Amino acid sequence: MARHLITSAIPYINGIKHLGNLVGSQLPADLYARYLRGRGHEVLFLCATDEHGTPAELAAAKAGKPVAEYCEEMHGVQAEIALGFRLSFDHFGRSSSPQNHRLTQHFAGVLADQGLIREVSETQMYSPTDGRYLPDRYIEGTCPNCGFDSARGDQCDNCTKQLDPVDLINPHSTISGATDLEMRETKHLYLRQSAMKDELEAWIDSKTEWPVLTTSIAKKWLNDGDGLQDRGITRDLDWGIPVKKGDADWPGMEGKVFYVWFDAPIEYIACAQEWVDAGKGADWESWWRTDKGAEDVTYTQFMGKDNVPFHTLSFPATILGSGEPWKLVDYIKSFNYLNYDGGQFSTSRGRGIFMDQALEILPADYWRWWLLSHAPESSDSEFTWENFQQSVNKDLADVLGNFVSRVTKFCRSKFGEEVPAGGGYGPQEEALIAELTRRVAGYQAHMDAIEVRKAAQELRAIWVAGNEYLQSAAPWAAFKEDPERAAVIVRLSLNLIRLYAVLSAPFIPDSAETMLAAFGPGARRDWPAGDASDFEALPAGAGFTVPENLFAKITDEQREDWQSRFAGTRG
């Protein structure tokens, strides 16, 4: 039994995420956590909401709520949807927690002590009317390029030209409309990432088993252009973690907060503290401090490719730079993008299927199966309704659901609701057991390597093998001539249902639970041992009930209805 720390990239607070976000980090992380728990390992699986920064302020303003209240509410919404998708976090924390405040201030303090923080003077737009500095997105004016009158400080949405707020003609504050804006000098703290380039590069180079997608992105940021750049860790905002040097004030930094990219990954650690403070765990340091037991922890992170630079460089710079014995990530699993029906998912344009909408139309397992079996691992992948319908109807309904239904109903009608006795294995059973023993080992190998699509393919092949066996062994025909022969086929097939439930639980936990529940609370739930005993866990005489139909097929009418409903903008 090993100890596994698993984190999913933390979703931003400003709204409900779409299915592309889900499959890019939270869902495969959950798959892996469930698999490792199933195999008997000790797992701590953490996620949280990322709550600071300008977009949270803007979203709160749009919702007409104070930002703290907005974040608390949205955290609750996201937590409930995560539960709906059966994401089995041990704790779903918040980057705005007091624990993260303290820890972020602590890291800034020790990084300063190590000489890795420098002060930089910059000029930024200040609004005396609003009494604050304005981030680029809070400034609008006329585009100098095309004359569009609502160009933002960072970009013109009409001609897409990248802008600097000083380029705008007649700039004004989007908060108050004030036009008396002025450039003021302001000081910020920078993390000296450039000073850590060699140490970071040596660390990345030691990770020879990491996916190429992960290491290639890291190497690009390390070496392209002028190489790894120092990065600002503070902002002139109200909403965020106040800049402090540990517990002490930071002269010259009054009224400033840490930049969201700096405090967000530190929440991975703070989240473990929140987990303990919520009474769910006893000791967070044994997961995070290598001087307190975390030496034997394997730490795996899940994220979309856009998050790779922060996790391979910026967060490790924070950890390594502190000089303290914090646990570094052992393996980073990154994902490409999932596209939606000929285009991109888009939160800002409301395009695609959002997590709440998905659960309104179908149970979580349908989505989990499709998303994981089509995870964008080696390249981007695409959701289409046709493919989704086909995958659900074939894999889940025709193959798995049909097998469970036929076996249990046939047994009930011929032998009653208990595992039948009599008969012995023949060549067909020997061949099936040999095939499944080999395939289960293959499935485990893919899961150990976090090869999500390959694992799904192998699992499907395991389901198919049982179906083909049932079809060719044909207990309904054998029963007339040789009931003992039918009994052994049914006994093995009932055992396959239990085996399928255990193996499938990481992908489709609710359906797996329904399958296991058919055999009563005493049914064995242990992971297959990899030998003949896996096929005899349910002895003759063990009772069962015929479960409800596991999966309903998606009709063409439903598919067309959903296709048009989700084609436009989220209402």
Ligand SMILES: [Zn+2]
């Ligand atoms: Zn323009």
